Amino acid sequence: MYSPTARTIKGNIRTNEDCAVSIVAYADTLKNLRTSLAVKNKTEHKEIEDILLEKIFNSELNGTAKQYNQDDHHSNDQAPSVASASRSVAYNLAGFLAYKGRTLSQCDGCVKSLIDPFPASNDMQLTALKDFGGLKYPSKALAHLVINFVEPVLSEKLNFTGIPRDFVKDVMESLDCIDCSGIGCCVEHGPLLVANLLSYYVTLRIWFFCRRKNKEEIRSGVARKTKMKLGKLT
Secondary structure, eight states, rough: HHHHHHHHHTTOOSSHHHHHHHHHHHHHHHHHHHHHHHHHHHHHHHHHHHHHHHHHHHHHHTTTTTTOOOHHHHGGGGGSSSSSHHHHHHHHHHHHHHHHHHHHOEEEEHTTBBBBSOOOOOOOOOHHHOSOOOOOOOOOHHHHHHIIIIHHHHHHHHHHHOOOHHHHHHHHHOOOOOOTTTTTSSSTTTHHHHHHHHHHHHHHHHHHHHHHHHHHHHHHHHHHHHHHHHHHHH
């Protein structure tokens, strides 16, 4: 980007042909950058997917992930790992994962496993208040996975480390075990679907976290400018 920009700023472009050359240079640079970033993102996504799949398989082999059953998941509604308000927010975001399930899997059975047709969780209050007929309620297995396995680790990381470049990978490596029982139509589809869901959930949480931080910085900047103006008046 530097060369065509420098030529333009220094006034070396005198004809339409020179301008066209600069435009073509811009386009080629951006195209190459997009291609390299796409390859890099694909590689990073594959690394994260491999980390999650390894943790899922190790959890199943070692028996560290608690097997899904309806009574256990109902009793986990009051798990102390996440505050009550945060549990409601995590449940609502898990519902968005259920909504996005169609884009992550083409299997009808897998998509249906993400949605609770008859929700009765203690964490559904926020979703129920926002629901005017179009929201999805996550299945007990999906809500259990997000609230009790992922959200405690993710919240701690966001509170103490901010957002470093390899934040998503760091979060995935910090997960002790991943319970994917009850998610997916079969053992072949379940692990990969869970890996995609968790990657999407962490990315979604980062987006909301950054948006909140930006709003706080804007408010603090406005407040600081207002205080300075009042100081000048006095």
